[in-house]
Amino acid sequence: MPKIEVNERFFFDLAGKTWTDKESFEQDLTVAKAELDEWNTTLPADGERTIKIELNDTNRPDLWSTAGLARQLRIYRTGKIPSYPFFASRKKHVKAPYRVVVDASVREVRPWLAGFVARGKAISDALLRDMIQTQEKLAWNFGRKRKSVSIGIYRVGLIEWPVHYRGVDPDSVSFVPLQDTRKMTLNQILEQHPKGIEYASILMGKPIHPLLTDAAGRVLSYPPIINSADLGAVQVGDTDIFIEVTGSDYPSVALSCAIMACDFADMGFDIENVEVNYEYDTPFGSSVTCPYYFQEEVSVSLADAGRLLGVPLEISATLKALNRMGLCAYSTDGALIHVAPPEYRNDFLHAFDIVEDIMIGMGMETFAPQRPTDFTIGRLTPIERFSRRAKSIMVGLGYQEMVYNYLGSGKDYAEKMRISPKELVKIANPMTENYEYVRNSPLPGLMQTESVSAKASYPHRTFEVGKVALKAPETNYGIVTRQYIGFLTSHAQADYNEIASHVAALMYFLGKDYSVREAFDPRFVPGRQVEVVVKGAKIGVFGEVHPAVLEAFGIVMPCAAGELDLDMLLDD
Amino acid sequence: MIDQSAARALHPLEVKIILTFDAGALIDSARVRETLGFKEGQDQQAFSWLVAKGVLEEADRQTEVFYELTPLGQEWHDKGTPARRIFSLLREAGPLSLPDIAQKLGLDQKTVGSAFGALSKEGVCAVDASRCAVIVRPELPQSVVDTEALLGAASMQGGSLPEGALSPQQKALMAQIAKKRGAQDAPFRIAERARVLFRLTPRVVEYREAVVALGMTGEELGAITPEMLEKGTWKQGSFRPYNLQIPPARVIPGRRNAYVEFLDSVKDKLVSLGFEEFDGNLVETEFWNSDALFMPQFHSARDIHDVYYIEEPTHAKFIEEPYLSQVVAAHEHGGDTGSRGWQYQFDRDFTRRLILRSQGTVLSARQLPKAKVPGKYFGIVRCFRYDRVDATHLSDFYQTEGIVLGENVNLRTLLGFLEMFAVEVAGAKEVKYVPGYFPFTEPSIEVHIKHPVLGWFELGGSGIFRPEVTRSLGVDVPVLAWGIGIDRMALMALGLNDLRELFSADLESVRMRRSQYKIQ
Incomplete structure (x- = not known):
């Protein structure tokens, strides 16, 4: 979930309200599903305080900026929906003073581009930082780490229009990228420049790479990697800037462009349009004027919404609630509500998505909790009930119940237990080798206890009931999960006879007949270990733990132990 | 003044001493065993408890030397000393080489060697021309007989002889065969024990008053035994109250995991x-x-x-x-x-x-x-x-x-x-x-x-x-x-x-x- 930092004064100005106490600020933030992460009570010397805010809705990238979040709070309070007349749409043509030409060559690598020009105001330090943050959040969180969205910002005055977006051979073009002084080819940037290395995977193996140049052929940027140091650097004090978005997914590109344009408009900039001419077709024709309103109207029936919310809804109150959320909503028949999503939102996949906006618009206090009336019978799973019987018998036998993690190292789970790691389910992308395997037995956990508990008074008698993962190639997943009980006794006289007596008591009180036959498990001493057999099937093993296992765990007290498959025992 | 709960908590052994001896009396282990029939160990327990309560104080302390029978000494007593066994073997089987003697008696050669050396020195045995041991005087040396007498006396008295009970000759012999350290290859170990004499303090009077007031006799019943229940002997006595404030010993039960x-x-x-x-x-x-x-x-x-x-x-x-x-x-x-x-x-x-x-x-x-x-x-x-x-x-x-x-x-x-x-x-x-x-x-x-x-x-x-x-x-x-x-x-x-x-x-x-x- 994205976290943003906002300049307090900047934010309060845009929201049109100054908050002084934390509680009411937090309460107001809930309408945007935002949480206050950090808000220092002391004011720094320069008076510029920063607030850290976490945004929970991953489908609302419009909230991940100072202006966007402030907008939602402002509309909720005032009910005034801002207008953004500069948007073009299917129905509305807008004349664009700037033009970008998209060459057919870029279609296979990164086909979509949108952009606009913001002018009329100098960029302050706070604004520059905010702009960079918005750019990063959109590209990283919403744009899947620049894969589907990346954003470039330039000074308009340096560019000779029209701008060209085309695909090039990555060895054929070179320019000086930001944060460097050398002239590099695209391939050199991917290999040597920090940003190139970070995002190389997006373009890896592609014969043609995207490039943005001006009419004079000078490089603006190499999307989605890096801007040029010449034309692609924006500083405090700059006034006219060009913002472009490229990506692999058209709605994401168009929405990111819309969000930035609305933000700049809210911050007092004039927005001027950019016409994008494609040499191929887009869902909106071959020429698209940006920012472009591409969203479609959605509708929900008042009755359905009321059923889902558990209250009868009244049409005017419902429309008012939607209005507080910034949605232009109307109804012609009083039964069906139509919503035109705001320019900066595209999160209405289903009619029910409107219902949540009604809920927030009305306020949570509108909905009183209601006790459920449906009668249902509660019950535990059969294996849980059976496991609890086994546990109470083990406790009666003097055993302490333990509970362990299910992930561990190959060293603990295989090497020390003298089994092959091939028997274990291995994680392909472990974070560390300490958590690389899923256990196939509770015994390594019980051994671990012995290895760290030599000072605890003896005898030690421990058990655990829990899941293990076993390889089972014939099954759909190739791996099955089982409920096992593992048990261990450790003291100077711990031996086969003791553990055999305890297994006998356990099985007697579980009401299970069993027989034993000699086992050949490397974890136990040869000749002092058996398989537990119920109706011809092996359901477990017990015996004296092999001294080589004890030695590997650093244990100097004899141990006898065993494990049983409770699922198999229950089913028998 | 001694309060009732303190008096009630007295052990019967303490009660008996309190009821028997007066302030200023001198007592030691021997005396209480004799007078009150205390068993070994009970006297020391009672003394240490009463010292802690200020009823007894140490009046005198003497160190006494004891000779304790070692496992080897017990073996000599049971099977005979090596010298006697060699002597008996030679008398029955005739001349034998030393290794043969060691093998037949199941003794190591070093033991046989030193015992035979002592017999030779006393002129009881000698080595003949075929390098075999033979008896030359058919009578065991006095030192062997005396050693055996000491072993017998020690065994009779629970394995320990006080130095004071020995004659000068016995002391001299003991000095040769007993060791203080590394006594595993000697028949006796020299042990020193303190013999402490205690004096009863005036506090005994206060305690006695309290004990008498409670009607305590020191004959109260301790642990209830199956025998007591079978024979009904508990009906004749009263139960000794226990100290109920002692923290109980820890037990480790089988238990569910709290989480x-x-x-x-x-x-x-x-x-x-x-x-x-x-x-x-x-x-x-x-x-x-x-x-x-x-x-x-x-x-x-x-x-x-x-x-x-x-x-x-x-x-x-x-x-x-x-x-x-x-x-x-x-x-x-x-x-x-x-x-x-x-x-x-x-x-x-x-x-x-x-x-x-x-x-x-x-x-x-x-x-x-x-x-x-x-x-x-x-x-x-x-x-x-x-x-x-x-x-x-x-x-x-x-x-x-x-x-x-x-x-x-x-x-x-x-x-x-x-x-x-x-x-x-x-x-x-x-x-x-x-x-x-x-x-x-x-x-x-x-x-x-x-x-x-x-x-x-x-x-x-x-x-x-x-x-x-x-x-x-x-x-x-x-x-x-x-x-x-x-x-x-x-x-x-x-x-x-x-x-x-x-x-x-x-x-x-x-x-x-x-x-x-x-x-x-």
Whole structure:
């Protein structure tokens, strides 16, 4: 979930309200599903305080900026929906003073581009930082780490229009990228420049790479990697800037462009349009004027919404609630509500998505909790009930119940237990080798206890009931999960006879007949270990733990132990 | 003045001494054994207790030397000294070489050598021309006879001879055969014991008054024995009161694990609220873990670094139909769920990818096709997260999740359930609901509670499953989905502040752990 930092004064100005106490600020933030992460009570010397805010809705990238979040709070309070007349749409043509030409060559690598020009105001330090943050959040969180969205910002005055977006051979073009002084080819940037290395995977193996140049052929940027140091650097004090978005997914590109344009408009900039001419077709024709309103109207029936919310809804109150959320909503028949999503939102996949906006618009206090009336019978799973019987018998036998993690190292789970790691389910992308395997037995956990508990008074008698993962190639997943009980006794006289007596008591009180036959498990001493057999099937093993296992765990007290498959025992 | 409880706590041995001897009297072990019939050890116990109470004080202390029979001395006594055994053997079997003697007697050569040396020196034995030992004077030396007399006397007196009881000749002999250290190859060990003389102090009078007032005799009964019960002898006596303030000895019982018991209590609570438990596989597919929950395959929470992938096998063989087709349709264009879908090309290979279950909601999704209406289901199941392990993050941990299906469930009934959990499970006094976000629910609600100890915190997340989720899995009624975080409550109940401690391998801390948790 994205976290943003906002300049307090900047934010309060845009929201049109100054908050002084934390509680009411937090309460107001809930309408945007935002949480206050950090808000220092002391004011720094320069008076510029920063607030850290976490945004929970991953489908609302419009909230991940100072202006966007402030907008939602402002509309909720005032009910005034801002207008953004500069948007073009299917129905509305807008004349664009700037033009970008998209060459057919870029279609296979990164086909979509949108952009606009913001002018009329100098960029302050706070604004520059905010702009960079918005750019990063959109590209990283919403744009899947620049894969589907990346954003470039330039000074308009340096560019000779029209701008060209085309695909090039990555060895054929070179320019000086930001944060460097050398002239590099695209391939050199991917290999040597920090940003190139970070995002190389997006373009890896592609014969043609995207490039943005001006009419004079000078490089603006190499999307989605890096801007040029010449034309692609924006500083405090700059006034006219060009913002472009490229990506692999058209709605994401168009929405990111819309969000930035609305933000700049809210911050007092004039927005001027950019016409994008494609040499191929887009869902909106071959020429698209940006920012472009591409969203479609959605509708929900008042009755359905009321059923889902558990209250009868009244049409005017419902429309008012939607209005507080910034949605232009109307109804012609009083039964069906139509919503035109705001320019900066595209999160209405289903009619029910409107219902949540009604809920927030009305306020949570509108909905009183209601006790459920449906009668249902509660019950535990059969294996849980059976496991609890086994546990109470083990406790009666003097055993302490333990509970362990299910992930561990190959060293603990295989090497020390003298089994092959091939028997274990291995994680392909472990974070560390300490958590690389899923256990196939509770015994390594019980051994671990012995290895760290030599000072605890003896005898030690421990058990655990829990899941293990076993390889089972014939099954759909190739791996099955089982409920096992593992048990261990450790003291100077711990031996086969003791553990055999305890297994006998356990099985007697579980009401299970069993027989034993000699086992050949490397974890136990040869000749002092058996398989537990119920109706011809092996359901477990017990015996004296092999001294080589004890030695590997650093244990100097004899141990006898065993494990049983409770699922198999229950089913028998 | 001695109060009654102090007097009542006296041991019968103490009582007997208090009743028998007067202030100023001198007593020692020998005297109390003789007078009161104390057994060995009882006198020392009584003396140390009475010294602590100030009834006795040390009057004199002398060190006395004892000669204790060693295991070797006991063997000499039982089988005869080596000299006697060599002498007897030669007399019966005639001349023999020393190695033969050693072999026949089962003694080592060194022992035979030194015993034979002593016999030769006394002129009892000699070596003949064939280098065999022979008897030259048919009479054992006096030293051997005297040694045997000492062994016999020591054995008679419990294995120990006081130095004072020996004649000068015996003392001289003892000096040759007894050792103070390294006495394993000598028949006697020299031991020094202190003989202490105690004087009764005037406090004995105070104690005696109290003892007499209570009618104590020192003949009170101690432990109740089967014999006492069989013969009925307890009827003749009174029971000695025990000191009831002594801390009892520790016992280590077999016990349930405090954390698992806590989880069980939550399970029991949910069952009592009408929920049926579900369970499932640790290893799941991307399909059930996320796709079936309408999380788009390009969602940022589905990156390689958010779930653990299985190395082998990598993919399930198949995904159950018709759910696969229906979920694919919901993702790509909404299918017949009323949604426009996520508008992308669904990856049918990726959906079979095997992973470790990362959220309990998987089991809710799996339950939907077979769920009853109305129905309530829950699970407390182990989930796996790609997190660096520390005090607040674990790589595997328990999640508590559930669903409610019903024709008439809605946002208000969802809030009703959340309130019920907050009050019944978490013991909350105040509850508040705020809009939340989960990819699979709409609307989504977070529930925050004011806990009596922990203050305000987020108890859980919830919502109504999106139609894209329910319809694709064959359910046409609204489904409430909820998850509650109970680990913070578990830590508090167990007095811990580190999540790793919940799964501790340390036996002593697990043995001592107890739950302070009171479920409603």
